[in-house]
Amino acid sequence: MPSPELIQEAERQLTICNACRYCEGYCAVFPAMELRRRFDERDIVYLANLCFECRACYYACPFTPPHDYQLNIPQVLAEVRLQTYAEYTPPRVLSRLFRGNGRLVAFAVAACVLLVLLAAVAVQGSDAVFGEPAAEGSFYQVVPYLAMTLPALALSGYWIWALLAGGLRFWRSTRGSLGDLVDGPSLSKATKDAFGLEYLKGGGEGCTYPDERPSASRRWLHQALVAGILLDFASTTVAAVYHNFLGEDAPYPYLSLPVVLGTAGGALIVGAVLGLAWLKLRADPLPAYRRMLGLDWAFLWLLLLTAATGLVLLALRDTSAMGALLTVHLGIVAALYLALPYSKFAHVVYRYAALVRYRIETARQGRAV
Ligand code: SF4
Ligand code: SF4
Structure with missing residues (x-):
């Protein structure tokens, strides 16, 4: 599983998105997110791998840096994906x-x-x-x-x-x-x-x-x-x-x-x-x-x-x-x-x-x- 710090950061960002829901028409990540109230490690790994990194949510979002919320959904999900590949693929x-x-x-x-x-x-x-x-x-x-x-x-x-x-x-x-x-x-x-x-x-x-x-x-x-x-x-x-x-x-x-x-x-x-x-x-x-x-x-x-x-x-x-x-x-x-x-x-x-x-x-x- 990805590191606890990364999971915590992804959970923070996804929780904000789950309240906002502006991007729900862009891809499968947002409708899948909306089926959940909270996100554990398994949910975050799943959502990260559902992301195609089309970046639509990044450019649509008013909460990306320099906003205090510091949202960057494509980036945090890409980091989770990279850790998924490293943890799951044997050896x-x-x-x-x-x-x-x-x-x-x-x-x-x-x-x-x-x-x-x-x-x-x-x-x-x-x-x-x-x-x-x-x-x-x-x-x-x-x-x-x-x-x-x-x-x-x-x-x-x-x-x-x-x-x-x-x-x-x-x-x-x-x-x-x-x-x-x-x-x-x-x-x-x-x-x-x-x-x-x-x-x-x-x-x-x-x-x-x-x-x-x-x-x-x-x-x-x-x-x-x-x-x-x-x-x-x-x-x-x-x-x-x-x-x-x-x-x-x-x-x-x-x-x-x-x-x-x-x-x-x-x-x-x-x-x-x-x-x-x-x-x-x-x-x-x-x-x-x-x-x-x-x-x-x-x-x-x-x-x-x-x-x-x-x-x-x-x-x-x-x-x-x-x-x-x-x-x-x-x-x-x-x-x-x-x-x-x-x-x-x-x-x-x-x-x-x-x-x-x-x-x-x-x-x-x-x-x-
Ligand atoms: S990325 Fe920004 S605009 Fe899109 S759902 Fe999340 S908080 Fe809302
Ligand atoms: S970057 Fe990922 S989460 Fe954002 S709209 Fe595209 S596919 Fe969905």
């Missing part, structure tokens, strides 16, 4: 180490790249890594298929386990039961809210980000990022089918399905990450929580490096740079998988769980925004 030692720690992420990237490069040179020889590629199946001459897929599967299993275990811990500690998880209508509404980024709309006009003018840009960039990640996942799945069931090895022709899907996905990710970074650079720092920004930047960098090295590898796959580029790309992917549960990506799981809880609560109370 705790790693989640606390990674918390907003951009240097550790950079070290993990460098270490993984070096490890993959040294392993490829040691096992396959420097000619395979730095020499001219063979015409066919050359990726696997640098890193054999099993050496590529088995660690990727193990790391995928690791981050999925860490996030699911963290999500389950969050669910239980916010009064959720396993029985609640079979509430089909609430799950379906929460899924629609999550994919539609319903609460990045700031109540309708758009998110007040990067400044107090409503804008849909952050929401569209998030949608583009999700689409890019899904396309890349589809590309990897199709490539696995080609290899395992059709007997066709990479590299595939430029107009083949895996390459078209992967290129479109990579380009969408690069464009979305650059757009989000541009917004972040221009964003008003006052409603932000500084340590959460470290987590945001580390995740954006990891995504950008992964997608950009994938695209460069595709463009230069017939040159002598292919071997080195492949090892760099695989090292970055390994670092991404390792850091994923402790990165900003964790918000996908905790926020989704909070949305499900919100839909269950409001269905029981017969109300919703």
Whole structure:
């Protein structure tokens, strides 16, 4: 659980909001808040993870600094969220180490790249890594298929386990039961809210980000990022089918399905990450929580490096740079998988769980925004 001082401060601010209620049309946090008279730790963790940080309540509020009430709802909820990620995602030692720690992420990237490069040179020889590629199946001459897929599967299993275990811990500690998880209508509404980024709309006009003018840009960039990640996942799945069931090895022709899907996905990710970074650079720092920004930047960098090295590898796959580029790309992917549960990506799981809880609560109370 977050520290007692932080819980006390969040409770102070939420109690004022619960009396005011001016912002109840902006997002799910305020209607959920209004179902309570008092807030304990579990309520505050739940409400914090329900916040999409659209900042509408910050710009609407007459009680933000320099007012004596010193309200800054997006900031205090972001601080609670960061502590949630650190406390809930296992193993705790790693989640606390990674918390907003951009240097550790950079070290993990460098270490993984070096490890993959040294392993490829040691096992396959420097000619395979730095020499001219063979015409066919050359990726696997640098890193054999099993050496590529088995660690990727193990790391995928690791981050999925860490996030699911963290999500389950969050669910239980916010009064959720396993029985609640079979509430089909609430799950379906929460899924629609999550994919539609319903609460990045700031109540309708758009998110007040990067400044107090409503804008849909952050929401569209998030949608583009999700689409890019899904396309890349589809590309990897199709490539696995080609290899395992059709007997066709990479590299595939430029107009083949895996390459078209992967290129479109990579380009969408690069464009979305650059757009989000541009917004972040221009964003008003006052409603932000500084340590959460470290987590945001580390995740954006990891995504950008992964997608950009994938695209460069595709463009230069017939040159002598292919071997080195492949090892760099695989090292970055390994670092991404390792850091994923402790990165900003964790918000996908905790926020989704909070949305499900919100839909269950409001269905029981017969109300919703
Ligand atoms: S953020 Fe300010 S305006 Fe909005 S509900 Fe709270 S006290 Fe009222
Ligand atoms: S920042 Fe946006 S999502 Fe968060 S509590 Fe305020 S209005 Fe709701």
